[in-house]
Amino acid sequence: MPEPGGYEALMSRALELAHNGPATGINPRVGCVIVGADGGIIAEGWHRGVGTAHAEVDALGKLPHGRARGATAVVTLEPCNHTGHTGPCSVALIEAGIARVVYAVSDPGHASGGGAARLRAAGVEVIAGVHAREVGAFLNDWLTAARLGRPFVTVKWASSLDGRIAASDGTSQWITGTAARQRVHEQREGSDAIVVGTGTVLADDPSLTARGDGGELLAAQPTPVVVGTRSIPADAAVLRHPHTPVILATHDVAGVLRDLRARGFRRVYVEGGPTLVSAFVAAGLVDEYLIYLAPSLIGGDRLALGDIGVTTIGEQRRLDIVSVEQLGTDLLITARPRATAASTPKEGIQ
Known part of the structure; x- marks a missing residue:
């Protein structure tokens, strides 16, 4: 498993995946990679628009049951903490047994934010701020909309x-x-x-x-x-x-x-x-x-x-x-x- 400071390349890959999502619509473009104990990527996912699986759930859905236990999820945006068209990604990660979550920028949404705190409360290690500037620039329109309502x-x-x-x-x-x-x-x-x-x-x-x-x-x-x-x-x-x-x-x-x-x-x-x-x-x-x-x-x-x-x-x-x-x-x-x-x-x- 990479050391806490070694997630830049994985975050860059997650950002590449995020570009596959739609540039319009109310939801953000998010990418996720799941990394096994050996540091290799075992699953990837991205969000395809309103009503579809979020990036974390999309990636988890490609793994057999139990395969994510002890793994690390690297995601461009803090996992969401609310139920909308889909359930909270923070809960999905906890239930899958993810041991560590690395993300770039925090979710400023009043309803959707707070995923990091929920993960930490469940004993998941959380690392924030990896490639924050690059991902923040990519998500600037959505972050602005979420922050200002x-x-x-x-x-x-x-x-x-x-x-x-x-x-x-x-x-x-x-x-x-x-x-x-x-x-x-x-x-x-x-x-x-x-x-x-x-x-x-x-x-x-x-x-x-x-x-x-x-x-x-x-x-x-x-x-x-x-x-x-x-x-x-x-x-x-x-x-x-x-x-x-x-x-x-x-x-x-x-x-x-x-x-x-x-x-x-x-x-x-x-x-x-x-x-x-x-x-x-x-x-x-x-x-x-x-x-x-x-x-x-x-x-x-x-x-x-x-x-x-x-x-x-x-x-x-x-x-x-x-x-x-x-x-x-x-x-x-x-x-x-x-x-x-x-x-x-x-x-x-x-």
Whole structure:
């Protein structure tokens, strides 16, 4: 059996397995390897989505009865401690006779957390914090949603270098090039829901689908969400979306997120327009910014953001740049609200 400090390679393997899980939906992507007394892997598992076996149970289910007794489970996320669609993984590990559990990051969920304490109370050795930074980055969207009790919110806009999203006559197609626009479709595909305001539907009549280079529908489609109190036309393109649109006649963006969380959405992609985007920013409800910049100047007052509550320079919303990528002649800047030490997973054995 590996020493307490020798689980990095096994955790890396568990993380590889976690990538097999679905990137959308309310549940996290989790991987697990079970290691025998000789340090060799005897079973592997991962979570395949809501209603399916969690990673630990998936791995245990591949072993004959009694084979897990005295073994070590290496799992990317602290084993859950509640009954939802399935039972608690902490109990499953205890009943299987697992002697040691190694995990990367703690479960911040009010209902699902606490598995480590339950394991320790049952006499199972628990080691936490192995590859916490790497796994924490992978699970960032789910951890944020679990900690805040709402979906992870990505806001996207495309603008000229001077921050304009349209010309003075309202035309905006196209500010950015084909490579940037295709990346947007890929990001839509990786989201549970795509959110726009009624103003965008009335002005642009978007379909809000995720499409490939040839205009074909991609395999996964976000559920379209239209927010606002104005009526939309009966023949609006969004009403022909593969998923039935969610129409929310409100301006309460926090309420919108509560609704979408209740529907089982983990990742929400807010795509417009400036009134809706500004409301999310002003409310402090944005976890990630995707800003596409075209090498052009437009001028005028069609800005990407309106009033976000900043009245003096000391109130400006500070961001951390995560990455800058060139797509054709355009730039994609990925940024997040400035991180605090408390929000950064700690690496190391705990």
